Amino acid sequence: MIRSRSFLSAALRFALAASPLLCARAAESTPAIRTVAAAEALISTLDAAQRSAVVFAYTNQVQRRLWSNLPTPMVRRTGLRWGDLKPDQLKAAEGVLKAALSGMGYEKVMNIVEAEEVLKNSPGNPGNLVFGKDEFYLSFVGAPSAEKPWMIQFGGHHLAINVTVAGTNGVLTPSLTCTQPASFQRDGKTVRPLGRENDLAFQLMGTLDASQKSAAVLGARFRDIVLGPGQDGRRIAPEGVKVSTFTPAQRRLLLELVSQWVGIIRDDAAAAKMSEIEGNLDQTWFAWSGPTEPGSAAYFRIQGPTVVIEYAPQSLGGSALNHTHTIYRDPTNDYGSRFGGF
Amino acid sequence: MTVSRRWLRTGLAALLCAASPALAHRTDEYLQAVLIGVEPTSILVDLALTPGSGVAGPLLRLMDPDGDEVVSETEGRRYAESIRRDIGLRLDGKTMDPGEAEWFFAAPASMKDGTGTSRLVWKVAVPPLPPGEHRLEWHNRHLPGLSVYLANALQPESPRIAVLQQVRSTNQSELEVRFRVEPASGSDSIPASTPAVSVAPVPETFGPKPTWIVVAASTLVAFGLVPAWILLARRGRR
Numbered sequence: 001m002i003r004s005r006s007f008l009s010a011a012l013r014f015a016l017a018a019s020p021l022l023c024a025r026a027a028e029s030t031p032a033i034r035t036v037a038a039a040e041a042l043i044s045t046l047d048a049a050q051r052s053a054v055v056f057a058y059t060n061q062v063q064r065r066l067w068s069n070l071p072t073p074m075v076r077r078t079g080l081r082w083g084d085l086k087p088d089q090l091k092a093a094e095g096v097l098k099a100a101l102s103g104m105g106y107e108k109v110m111n112i113v114e115a116e117e118v119l120k121n122s123p124g125n126p127g128n129l130v131f132g133k134d135e136f137y138l139s140f141v142g143a144p145s146a147e148k149p150w151m152i153q154f155g156g157h158h159l160a161i162n163v164t165v166a167g168t169n170g171v172l173t174p175s176l177t178c179t180q181p182a183s184f185q186r187d188g189k190t191v192r193p194l195g196r197e198n199d200l201a202f203q204l205m206g207t208l209d210a211s212q213k214s215a216a217v218l219g220a221r222f223r224d225i226v227l228g229p230g231q232d233g234r235r236i237a238p239e240g241v242k243v244s245t246f247t248p249a250q251r252r253l254l255l256e257l258v259s260q261w262v263g264i265i266r267d268d269a270a271a272a273k274m275s276e277i278e279g280n281l282d283q284t285w286f287a288w289s290g291p292t293e294p295g296s297a298a299y300f301r302i303q304g305p306t307v308v309i310e311y312a313p314q315s316l317g318g319s320a321l322n323h324t325h326t327i328y329r330d331p332t333n334d335y336g337s338r339f340g341g342f
Numbered sequence: 343m344t345v346s347r348r349w350l351r352t353g354l355a356a357l358l359c360a361a362s363p364a365l366a367h368r369t370d371e372y373l374q375a376v377l378i379g380v381e382p383t384s385i386l387v388d389l390a391l392t393p394g395s396g397v398a399g400p401l402l403r404l405m406d407p408d409g410d411e412v413v414s415e416t417e418g419r420r421y422a423e424s425i426r427r428d429i430g431l432r433l434d435g436k437t438m439d440p441g442e443a444e445w446f447f448a449a450p451a452s453m454k455d456g457t458g459t460s461r462l463v464w465k466v467a468v469p470p471l472p473p474g475e476h477r478l479e480w481h482n483r484h485l486p487g488l489s490v491y492l493a494n495a496l497q498p499e500s501p502r503i504a505v506l507q508q509v510r511s512t513n514q515s516e517l518e519v520r521f522r523v524e525p526a527s528g529s530d531s532i533p534a535s536t537p538a539v540s541v542a543p544v545p546e547t548f549g550p551k552p553t554w555i556v557v558a559a560s561t562l563v564a565f566g567l568v569p570a571w572i573l574l575a576r577r578g579r580r
Contacts, residue, residue, distance in 0.1 A: 279540030
């Protein structure tokens with residue numbers, strides 16, 4: 001009897017001791033929880049001044065909207081400056097991005113950062129002071145939490161990644177991905193941070209029949225994106241060709257193109273968003289401005305009820321083929337507005 | 343055009359030619375982006391003006407002629423009036439007077455570094471538009487030598503208005519918005535024919551609570567209740 005009681009007692013003690021560990025292990029496997037854990041791990045490496053600099057109140061609208069395509073000396077960012085981080089802090093900060101983004105997304109973001117380093121070292125850059133990978137900033141709008149919504153902001157010149165984490169949900173809008181140069185060499189290989197976007201768009205254009213193409217092409221030159229920084233809450237009228245006229249193959253190609261932006265965020269959140277966009281394909285539009293031959297510089301826009309994507313080559317600083325601005329928005333859920341709290 | 347204005351424009355054109363080709367942002371151009379909203383009884387014209395740092399100095403001589411680093415009420419009104427003379431708005435072929443704009447001028451310092459965006463907004467009341475197709479034309483001829491234009495129609499807030507087509511000049515200094523007005527039906531409710539929009543549902547609960555409950559329950563079963571049941575079964579056999 002005594003033996004049985006002690007065995008029972010030991011079993012229950014083991015169960016109570018083991019359940020939090022098992023729960024924690026299960027929780028770690030959730031992408032959203034991994035993101036929270038990565039953010040907390042970064043915070044644990046920071047000194048007091050850095051801690052107070054990195055976290056902003058979730059209701060802070062100024063910080064939420066503090067992103068731009070312009071270089072940091074022109075638009076001051078706040079948070080942790082990449083160039084100020086110690087090696088262990090930098091590794092932890094990269095860990096936050098790796099947890100919040102997909103493998104493809106992390107690679108794309110880091111390629112854009114690397115392009116800035118190439119731009120910094122280019123002969124035309126006066127003073128070598130404005131650009132470069134040190135000039136990127138990471139901040140949290142709201143404290144990292146598994147329950148309450150919070151945001152990760154990472155950006156600088158030509159980049160603004162705004163990830164809202166709300167429980168198990170992840171939202172990437174609005175985010176800005178740009179690049180100059182459009183291609184550079186690394187270890188003997190050509191890197192094109194936004195090359196896939198460009199190639200898929202021309203591939204899609206190549207599949208349109210004459211009637212679709214005629215509807216898609218707008219008779220004007222778009223020198224920049226319309227819904228860039230400072231245009232929160234704006235909804236422009238859709239134009240171009242309706243995706244409802246697309247064949248199944250064209251739809252697949254369009255979705256693959258869309259996924260170049262949507263898929264920057266971690267895979268589970270991207271899959272949910274792609275499913276939403278696919279559900280609205282018949283109310284989605286594809287517009288084009290510029291030459292349709294591959295190798296040209298052309299603007300395009302994809303617009304549906306819950307997505308707006310713009311891709312605009314820039315004729316500043318030389319060839320428009322070498323400098324691109326893009327924006328990804330969701331007019332119904334920028335900054336995770338569906339989840340409230342700000 | 344006065345002599346001083348002609349001089350200014352010549353100077354701006356020279357500046358444009360001499361601008362550095364290597365910079366990665368818009369320094370030598372004046373971005374004028376207009377958004378035009380059409381509603382059943384009003385037209386909204388929202389013009390955002392962003393001078394690049396390379397052209398801000400000469401432009402500030404138009405906006406802030408006394409150079410005191412503040413665009414005063416009088417200066418703002420004067421510049422807004424000069425723009426009003428350069429723009430045009432026509433509804434169904436009839437020229438409309440946009441009236442006085444509401445304006446916001448960015449700090450001259452921010453315009454000098456290329457980040458300041460000023461805004462002029464015209465809200466034009468129009469008589470209730472009859473059902474059917476209509477045409478709104480816009481043009482902007484303000485400083486064409488150094489300007490980059492963007493012109494877009496906003497998605498109407500009223501479900502009674504549908505933008506059918508936007509026709510632009512190549513440089514977007516002109517925009518024609520063709521739109522349709524549906525008959526008023528007592529309320530502005532969304533027509534039944536509007537297709538459903540798929541939006542991912544927002545879960546009622548955040549966080550990992552369901553996972554915790556499932557794992558905790560499983561753990562208790564595995565490490566607590568099962569051994570207890572075995573012991574009880576053994577006792578029963580005795």
